[in-house]
Amino acid sequence: MEKDPTTTSSDSVAASSVGTAEGELRMHEFRSRIVRNTRMLRIWLPPYYDQPENHNRRYPVFYLNDGQNLFDPATAYIGVDWQAGRTADRLFHEGKIPPIIIVGIDNAQKDRPREYLPYRSLHPPILRPQGKRYPDFLINEVVPFVAERYRIAKGPAHSGLGGSSLGAVISLFTAIDRPGVFGRLLLESPSLFISNRQLLRRSRAFREWPAKVFMAIGTREAGSDNRNQQTVEDVRHLEHILRRAGLGNDRLLVRIDEGATHNEAEWAKRFPQALEFLFGNGGSNHSD
DSSP states (O other), X not given: OOOOXXXXXXXXXXXXXXXXXXXXXXXXXXXXXXXTEEEEEEEEEOTTTTSGGGTTOBBOEEEEEOGGGTSOTTTSGGGOOOOHHHHHHHHHHTTSXXXXXXXXXXXXXXXXXXXXXXXXXXXXXXXXXOGGGHHHIIIIIIXXXXXXXXXXXXXXXXXXXEEETHHHHHHHHHHHHSTTSOSEEEEESOOTTHHHHHHHXXXXXXXXOOSEEEEEEETTOSSSHHHHHHHHHHHHHHHHHHHHTTOOTTTEEEEEETTOOSSHHHHHHHHHHHHHHHHOTTSOOOBO
16 A cells, blocks of 8 residues: 555654743654655744643744755855744744744655746746646645644645745745635745746736735846846736735735845845744734
8 A cells, every 4th residue: 555645754853941941843754645745844944832821822834945045155056044943033022923843844845846837838848747736746745745744724824834935936826726625825036937928927816815914036047138127027017916916005015125135045044034023922823
């Protein structure tokens, strides 16, 4: 009998601060039947998660693509990570966000573009994209796996999704393809030009947007003045679509970063603002 795709063949603790004032990162090797590969899931647990008084507490959860780049410079692209765990630690201790669980979903490495693109593309050249499988992979495999092992709060108000570049593309596609699942959406430097801007066109007719969206872009991300301008205009176009759909300033925050380029360091700089906007203590973000 084939092994259940939502079982781990290797579970390990990568950093141990159990029940202390610091968060903890746990690693799970995860095999998927839907996308037919194996990757790591990196689960960051908030401070005091394992203390007895919190054993009945459930936590909001933030699923982020390109998990290799989130927590550890040793695995991150060109050695720069988002410092996601340290940022969540700090904001929690400052009282700006509730304790949350962050789930880093590793990308498929050489197959990353194929997995993150839902439509055919010329730049990059992807003629057999697999991105339309990604919502099933995420919602029917990853989410149940995490829910079985960790105390996550249910419902879109407690669930976020996000990524950068092509990771933002597949996050946007998933939010549209499966409305009502994720109530928080992070789009960092989304590559909206992909596939002749098909996602922008699809967004125009969509109305069931998440309760909160954070979107950001730098003004020097594309390598030339014309392409830089077009990249920013694409983000402004999506902002206009979201505004027309009824997202006011309480639901949508768009940041245009003057001089910022397309890399992990810039996304790390903006992550505190994104995390506070999406999960901040202004609303009810935890379940006891």
